[in-house]
Amino acid sequence: MLVASEGSKKGPYDDLAYKIGRDVYVDIAGWHLFLRDMSAVPGLKMAAALAAQLGPTAAGAGRGGLRESDVSAVLKRIPVDVGGGRVTLSLYDVMPNGCVSDLVRLLEDWAKDQ
Numbered sequence: 001m002l003v004a005s006e007g008s009k010k011g012p013y014d015d016l017a018y019k020i021g022r023d024v025y026v027d028i029a030g031w032h033l034f035l036r037d038m039s040a041v042p043g044l045k046m047a048a049a050l051a052a053q054l055g056p057t058a059a060g061a062g063r064g065g066l067r068e069s070d071v072s073a074v075l076k077r078i079p080v081d082v083g084g085g086r087v088t089l090s091l092y093d094v095m096p097n098g099c100v101s102d103l104v105r106l107l108e109d110w111a112k113d114q
Contacts, residue, residue, distance in 0.1 A: 059114055
């Protein structure tokens, strides 16, 4: 479940959301849609939703780091409507493998800096 935050206060995952939005995208027929431009729900960008959902997991991963399979499991639970809602795929299904790996690396780097 994705939840929108209220107000314009800087949240604990804003920097992470910025990095996710800048570097991670979905690929549909060769078109790249960066997560900063993709809505999770009205008023909430997908990058911010992922940062809020994965940030606590990344911060708590400790020395063992994140497992790509854990991040993939989260991505598989996030629905993405395609074609005006005629088809629903998971975020994982529309994200290239390289972007999933980049997301994991991004989360690990962010957690180390905290």
